[in-house]
Amino acid sequence: MNDQSNTPVVIATEPPILAGDTLPSLDLVRRVVVSHKKVVGADWRNRDFVDFNALKTVFENCDFRYSNFERAYFRDARFVNCRFDGARFHECNFKSANFYRCDLKFAHFHECLLEVREFVASLPAExxxxxxxxxxxxxxxxxxxxxxxxxxxxxxxxxxxxxxxxxxxxxxxxxxxxxxxxxxxxxxxxxxxxxxxxxxxxWGHGEKPWRLLGSCLVTLVALGFVNFWSVMPRVGWDNTIGGLNVLTYVLRLFLDMVPDEQFQGFVVVDYAAVILRYVYIGLFISVLYKSISHR
Structure with missing residues (x-):
């Protein structure tokens, strides 16, 4: 099998045809088989392929622009300097396929098995x-x-x-x-x-739960720091235990627990803490639902 990797490509269809650098001018090509072969410089533009078998095939400098592939099998295939502009793939298998210097502009995939990170690395920069x-x-x-x-x-x-x-x-x-x-x-x-x-x-666009917790804590600490300038002159440094009681007041208010009103500061901070409580509850439920629904 390995000894044949550099032999000329024979594409079996009904009836069988021999492909050199290009396929014959056919609108619809069925049951193409190039598995375990090396295909170089093939011009396969504007074609409709059905049942394309390219298991462990190496494609170099090939042109797939504006072609449609249905049930193509590209598992373990390797694409080098190939063009896929505007190509469409339906129910195709690209598992373990590799791409090097390929153009995937406007390529479209529907119900395909893909190596996602491999494809993302090959997407256009624009x-x-x-x-x-x-x-x-x-x-x-x-x-x-x-x-x-x-x-x-x-x-x-x-x-x-x-x-x-x-x-x-x-x-x-x-x-x-x-x-x-x-x-x-x-x-x-x-x-x-x-x-x-x-x-x-x-909240990391709903994809980073720890970002949600971190931003919540940072916001509450900031509110406590704002309140500190209102509480400190009235209560004194010692009674606030270095400002810790001011922060505790904001946290208890956020958690809907009864706070010590001695350490109440600006009223706007109280309203902000209550509003943030419901905002973060909503965001947390959204993250939780997304996580559970994908299991």
């Missing part, structure tokens, strides 16, 4: 294109029940979106200068970027 590809990979992961990678894809999509809005604000290139030509459009992009950064800081 953030507007990248986030569309990540959105498709996320939808595909949900379709096949690959919830382990859904969170990873969500965060990758958000990072691409943040870079997209950052480019929009700065007018990074002609595309962004044309798409966001006015100050108002760029300001709107800036507000969306600010919201995404704040969302990530508070």
């Amino acid at each position: 953030p507007n294109i990248r986030r569309e590809s990540l959105s498709n990979l996320k939808a595909n992961a949900i379709e096949v029940g690959d919830y382990e990678n859904v969170g990873f894809l969500v965060l990758q999509e958000i990072e691409a979106t943040k870079r997209h809005y950052s480019y929009a604000m700065s007018g990074f290139d002609t595309y962004y200068r044309n798409k966001y030509p006015t100050f108002a459009a760029r300001a709107h992009a800036g507000l969306k970027l600010l919201w995404l950064n704040l969302n990530g800081l508070v």
Whole structure:
């Protein structure tokens, strides 16, 4: 089997055909078999492939642009410098497949088994294109029940979106200068970027539960520090035990426990602590539901 890896590729169809660098001009090609072969320079654009068997096949400098693949088997395949612009894959298997210097612009996957991180590493760098590809990979992961990678894809999509809005604000290139030509459009992009950064800081976009706990504690400590300047002149340093009782007051208020009113500070801090209680309860329930629903 290994001795045949560099032999000319014979593609078996009905009827059998011999493929050199290109396939014959066929609109629909069924039962293609190139497993355990090496395919170099094949031009397979604008074709409809059904039952494409490419187990452990090496593809080099091949062109798959705008082709449709149904039930293709690319397990353990290796793609080197191949183009997949606009290609569509339905019920295909890419488990353990590897990609090197491949172009996956606008490639679309539906109900496919993928090595998600391998595909993400090969996605285009342009953030507007990248986030569309990540959105498709996320939808595909949900379709096949690959919830382990859904969170990873969500965060990758958000990072691409943040870079997209950052480019929009700065007018990074002609595309962004044309798409966001006015100050108002760029300001709107800036507000969306600010919201995404704040969302990530508070709870990691729902994918980082420990970020939620950390931001909650930091916020409560900050509220306690604000209250300290109101309580300290009235109560004194010793009675606050170095400010610890002021922080305890805010924590008890947040947890809906009866606080010691002696250490009450600014009223606005009290309202903020109560509001934060319900906000963080809602965020916690959302994270918990997401975690349970994916089991």
